[in-house]
Amino acid sequence: MIVADQLNKHFKIYETKKGFIGSFTSLLSTKHHVVKAVNDISFNIGEGEFVGYIGPNGAGKSTTIKMLSGILHPTGGSIEVAGLSPQKRRKEVAKKIGIVFGQRTQLWWDLPLRDSFDILKEMYKVPDAKYHAFLKLYDDMLQIGQFMNTPVRKLSLGQRMRGDLAAAMIHDPDVLFLDEPTIGLDVNAKTSIRSFLKELNGKEKKTILLTTHDMDDIEQLCSRVIVINHGQIVLDGSITDLRHNIGLPSVIEVQYREKPQHLPAEFDGIEKMRWEDDKLILMYDRSVLSSPSLLQVVSKWGEPVDIQMKEPDIEEVIQKIY
């Protein structure tokens, strides 16, 4: 469904001076260095796969997505999305893919959600019957019916993301690119978005490529993970491979009434332990040690006054690969 073959994207970074004249002189000057934002990436994503595409900021994730959707043209290598080259046949590819940018809505800001859908229906030339079926189906799945007539600017972030997701599906694309769809959402909204995506992938057999900073998204949704760093693939495998390779540590912060004097140097399931001021930070493997039993363990060491569960940071996970 999505094939990238020895994909490269190099940017020439000209030595820019600040301000307006800078943009002119840098236009003329030839002084530059080349940044390999995407460096020889190849992968093949089959129909119905749900792939997590992760890596630290600036690793080349969004450059890849932009190339897959035809916004950027690769410096080298080739891409096929749904059998077509997005570089050469951008408009046709656009009809076969749906894209959601979590940071930026693609809905019409001042209009009710329904109007955005009406406009997109015309844009993608969706027949009436299909359109009505779409509205019904997505109201069932995302409950967008309740705020269909509200202007987009008045929607909550979670509602807007549901609207954006439905908008991306209006032309029933086979492939879906999701760039940080859960960013900034609260727990409830995240849960409802995830269950929707699961259904989309499971029942509707959509191929989905997802970038995220949220390890829970990856764990709960993706059957396959591609990790990139510095423009190169560092891992391409199943979620078990990822866990096997680096573990998916969960993090907990414990604050004690009195700092315990004796801590065990090692404990089965706990990967790392360190003090940060008066807080004890523990990284543990949930598959070995469940959270409730860990809580029992830490409360044996002293009297906790505050315990906080933290999600592991993707940057930290990537660091561990090296």
Added chain:
Amino acid sequence: MVYWILIQKSFMTNLQYKVAHLINNAASAIFGFVFIAIWAGVLQGKEQSSPYDVMDMTYYIAASQCILWLSGFLTAGLNIQNGVRNGAISFELARPSNFFLYVTSQEAGRLVYNFFFRSVPIGLVFALTVGFYVPQHFSSYLFICISVLLAIIISINLHYLVGISACWTTEVAWAHFVNFTLLAGLGGQMVPIDFLPAPLSTLTQYLPFAGAIYYPVMVFLEKASNDVIWIQLFWALVLTLLNLWITERARQKLEIQGG
């Protein structure tokens, strides 16, 4: 002195846009050329029936295009309306420093910048192409400085009035449009006000708009008696006092209603 620092800071901020402004200057000069061409076309063969000949009008337009950047193109509402919209004005009014001076000194810094990077280069372009008047009498220079300074004070006050009205109306775009139109139209930006039709030409002489553009230009061209400075001074004082009073009213309004 806090106001002096504000003037400096605002000057430095504007310095960053220098080059973009230089391109804009070229456009501003073209506007001037167009006005000059119109006057040259209008006065051709009719100079006897006009108090000003083509050269006078060339000098007039050149000077008014320069002074426009000091007393015409000011920030809409001096940005006071933004503070009203986001509520920051309550804090600003409560500061120990004087709000009126706080706002106006920031604009003054921008105008100092405009003088060096807008008025002077535009004036140079005119000097090199169509000519720029050089005042003949040594004493004129003193009066020119006073007149321009008063023009700036008048214009800043007019723009302040527009901005502070946001405390009651929230939207100032309309007021700014009207203010600017009056300033350019009745202030003599393109047409010296003595050319306006009968009742208007007398009336406008006593309005503050003439004090912002027409009088300083005429003083610069040594075509007006230096007494017009009294008219300018009158408006500068009246408008300043008016604004100080309105600022006090705004403060009371915000204290009672909490913004």
Added chain:
Amino acid sequence: MNLYLKLLSGSLRSRMQYKMNFLVSSLSYGLIMAVDFVLLAAILQRFNDVKGWNLYEVGLLYGISSVAITLYRVFGVEIHNFERYMVEGEFDSLLIRPVSPLSLLLTKNLDLSRIGGTAQGVIILVISIIGLSLDSFDMFLLLLYLPISIASGVVICFSLGLLTATFAFWTQRIKDFQTFTLYAPFNAANYPMNIYPGWLKIIFFTVIPVGFMNYTPILFLLDKGGSIWNLAWPPAVALGFLFLSLRFWHFGIRHYHSTGS
């Protein structure tokens, strides 16, 4: 077409949510233009003409030029404000649609507040045509040609706007160019071209061809010179210029595809 109507009605409705704002801004925009013209009238009342053009004749030029630029400001608002797409990186979201970015931009929004300026220009045209008191054949020809002249003006203005917008692919910001490429030339085109010095005339008949939209045809229609060919120039120049600006625009998009900046 259906899509275009949907988009336009959408943009209309989103504007109408701020009714008061809309009314006030369109009124004041019209007012500025009115004052400008009244001042011109004041000068010409006193001095009769500017290089052989009386008030009504200049009014004809003035009306065409103002209607052209304000219609561009109404329909081309997103082109005019194109730097936003570069500065805020929103251009990407146009490239993921199965429609060309230019059609998306043209249908995204309407700036109806500028229609006040258009109305102002039309009023000036009406006053001038009545004031000219032409004989019926000349009048007929003028009325027949006026829409062509205005359309050519809109196309020239749009092309200039698009050319300027394309610069944003390299320079990001374009607002300061617009004074140079749009405001100043269209202000100049309010008046007869024969008043300008040679170098300005050259500019207005070549790189920024605003002289063609009104001066060239009106010269012939008012019997001030030129031949019947003067009537062919405006649409020809407009289309040629449109073609050039579209080429440049596509060149800009290709640049964006490779740099994404």
